[in-house]
Amino acid sequence: MWRDESVTYQVAHRPLGELWGLLGHIDAVHGLYYLLMHAVFALWDGGLVALRMPSVLATACAAAGVAAIGARLSGRLAGTLAGLVFALLPVTQQYAQEGRSYALVTACVTWAAYAFLRGLRATGSRWWTGYGVLLALACWLHEFAALALVAHALTLWRLSVPGRVWRAWSLAAAGVTLALLPLMAVSSGQADRQLGWLGRPGLNHWLQFLAVAAVALLLSRLLSRRPGAAELVALALPLTLVPAGLLLVVSFVEPWYVDRYVLYGMTGPALLSGAALAHVVRASRRFSRPARALTACLAAGTAVAVLLPWSSQVRSPESRKDDVVAVARAVEKSARDGDAVLFMPARRREWLLSHPDLLGRLDDLALAESPAASHTLQGIERPAAEIGRRLLTADRVIALTDPEGQPLDPYPQEKVKRRILDSRFRMCARIPVHGAQVRVYIRSGNCM
Known part of the structure; x- marks a missing residue:
């Protein structure tokens, strides 16, 4: 579990009243997801x-939607291959096993795209x-799922659809925008706190x-030469380019780009790859069965090797910025009941918030x-002065810090923590953990 997942875990375990209060202050953009996870944990508190x-x-x-x-x-072969390609993408696998909202967003956008396609010809x-x-x-x-609307508008333009389709899509897009307005009104006031960490x-x-x-x-370009590929290219290419491209360009003014915010855009390359692979499979039918088997084995071996x-790697703790479970284990081994604990910086308190029993044994x-x-x-x-006074009354301190x-x-609060620990305490142990350090300080006596 890394720090963002820890946020999901501890926030979703708060009572609904406290959760509602939090969303009025920060993280309204994740509010629906937190409520969903609150319901999940109410039904089954199954940890990770x-x-x-x-x-x-x-x-x-989402993979089923890509296939559909x-x-x-x-065709069915291209759809099956597209779904497999999407499922095999490392970025898909990363967010498939992460307790955040991005996989759910991708599933909703993907099936919305399916409904979009059906609507093109429906009366x-x-x-x-x-x-x-x-x-x-x-x-x-x-x-940021709203950026899919821009991609779909470009799809309609590329397909030169009749006015009837434009009107139907415009009504649906207006409904989406109206539904989003309350969230936009709240989250816009939280933008500095929500996205201020981004460069x-x-x-x-x-x-x-x-x-x-x-x-x-x-x-x-390769598929455009195939008959009937116009709709595929018109849908897949804007989904690939528009959401991520727009966020990157906007980030010259406001740094809002993170690749997981537009994870759903990866359905575009998957669709194109599935169609291209299906074309290769069909073309290979001209060759003998042993040649086809050899080619399939080579392709599968190459895919596995790559x-x-x-x-x-994306299934290892090292693929994330930190590992709050490892941090908690290191603290549990190093700390004694009643030890003081400092989080340096304060936002690293998240490392122990998902382990309330352990945190409750320490003096924060x-x-x-x-x-x-x-x-x-x-x-x-x-305030800094009060932190300094309280720190000087402690004999043993567990400090959780970022890596060297x-x-x-x-x-000021962070400066006073560092100054007093450096001048009045002696560091007895420094335990490096992925993305963190656990340091043990004493004010007097020996380190035993």
């Missing part, structure tokens, strides 16, 4: 399995109603986007108001 099961099921649902879209546009409003409901649900799970996308983000875009454009290391001497009481994620800390080399917060 329960935390991640909705994402697993949602990813399976591919089958409708390019009634049934499919457009389903499209609007699914996309509104996706947006309430994460607002502008670096070169690696742009290179990743350009690599995916290049593959999608190449596949689109994907297996990535798939293994900087904490003025608990997360639940203050309707915040990590609580409110005391990380930038230090400039706030």
Whole structure:
């Protein structure tokens, strides 16, 4: 479990009144997801399995949706292969086993795209109603799902659809926008607290986007020569390019880009890849059976060789920024009941909030108001002078810090913690954990 999953775990376990209070202060954009997880834990408090099961099921649902879209546009073989490609993508597998909302958003956007396709030729409003409901649900799970509307508008333009279709889509899009307005009104006031940690996308983000875009454009060019591929390309290419591309461009002004925010865009490359692979399979039927078997074995072996290391890596704790379970174990081994505990910086309190029994054995001497009481994620800390006075009364302190080399917060509370520990205490142990350190300090006596 890493820190974002820990947020889901501890927030979803709060009583509904406290959860509602939190959403008025921060994380309204994840509010529906927290409520869903609150219901999951009320039905079955199954720890990490329960935390991640909705994402697993949602990813399976999204893969089925990709297969359904591919089958409708390019045939059953292409659909099956597209669903398999989507399921095998390392980024899909990463968020399939993470307790956050991104897999659910992807499932909703994918099936909304299926309803969108059915609506293109339908005469009634049934499919457009389903499209609007699914996309509104996706947006309430994460607002940036609304960028799919822009991609779908580009699809309609590329297909030169009649005015009747434009009108039906516009009504559905207006319904999605209206449904999203209350969430936008609340979350806009939380934007600084919600996204203030983000920096502008670096070169690696742009290179990743350009690599995916290049593959999608190449596949689109190859498929465009095939009869009946126009709809596939018109749907898949905008989904690949528009949501991520728009967020990257906007991030020149407001840094809002994180690849998982637009995870649903990976359905585009999967659809294109499925159609291309189906074409290769059909073309191979001209060859003898032994040649086809050899080619299939070589292709499968290459896929395993390329994907297996990535798939293994995204299932390891090292694929995340930290590991709160490992941090808690290190604290449990090092701490004694009644020891003082300091979180440096204060937002690292998240490392123990999902282990309340362990945290309850320690004296959180900087904490003025608990997360639940203050309707915040990590609580409110005391003024710097008071933290300093309380710290000087402690004999043994467990300090949870970022790894060596990380930038230090400039706030007065953090400065006083560092200054007093360095000048009045002696460090007896430093236990490195993935993404964290657990340090043991004493003020007097020996380290035993």
